Amino acid sequence: MVVLPVGVYPDIATHVSPVMSEPPRSNEFPYLHGFSATEQARLMKQARLAEATIFHNIDYSAARRLLEVGSGVGAQTEILLRRFPDLHVSCVDLSEPQLAAARDNLGRMPWLDGRYRLQQADATDLPFEPRSFDAAFLCWVLEHVPSPARVLNEVRRVLAPGSPVYITEVMNASFLLDPYSPNVWRYWMAFNDFQYESGGDPFVGAELGNLLLAGGFRDVTTEVKTFHYDNREPARRKTMIAFWEELLLSAADQLIDAGKVTSDVVDGMRQEMHQVQNDPNAVFFYSFVQARATVY
Secondary structure, eight states, X not given: OOSSOOOSSOOOOOOOOOOSSSOOOOSSOOOTTOOOHHHHHHHHHXXXXXXXXXXXXXXXXXXXXXXXXXXXXXXXXXXXXXXOTTOEEEEEESOHHHHXXXXXXXXXXXXXXXXXXXXXXXTTSOSSOTTOBSEEEEESOGGGOSOHHHXXXXXXXXXXXXXXXXXXXXXXXXXXXXXXXXXXXXXXXHHHHHHHHTTOOTTGGXXXXXXXXXXXXXXXXXXXXXXXXXXXXXXHHHHHHHHHHHHHHTTHHHHHHTTSSOHHHHHHHHHHHHHHHTOTTOEEEEEEEEEEEEOO
């Protein structure tokens, strides 16, 4: 994400800074969900499904130059620009396939022209001068990076004093699906183990307060936000369970290739998800954490 306003789809800068002292990593890092067209469409659906919950209490009304780290396919970018009409959003992502999808997605919305910039960059070595931005937004990003602290240090470096930061992250220990579904749980444990072993952290939401304080941020607050669907909202429950199956299946090929699950477990998980989706007394529960902090 950069400061210079751009036209419709500028050529993306090819600056990709080296990754600190760790071994060089390909731009095709082991992202749990992959980069398929199906996954990119799922991300767009996810953003819309969770928008009201994620953006409740987020306020960028005083910001003008926002940095979005890990902008992916542009799903959250569109929401930011729609909700805050005075914003210019500079989007950075390490993955060129995700940036290409973002160009396509945002390009279908000509009313956003000139209000965003897409740039390939490493979040641990951002190609921006200090105090380039007056706000930052990270959503479902830190769970995938090996060093969240280094990312937050870079975010703080490029923000001006007084800038608000909102970070939304997973807390996968909170997931509950009722009735009990053994293959879903086997798959879920393998899903989280694989992410952790690949350098990510499926529980990083619970650590946001500590990470932000250690990174020199002030006024740190956290809020637990929850999707809890039962017989009070059967239609929403059905939609969320169907979406959750898509989310789980996005990692199936990688989990099978890594020997974490068998195809029988995947098939069993799918059957159980369908059964729970149609159970008249099903319960879906998942909590995540959103942090707010300020740079001084």
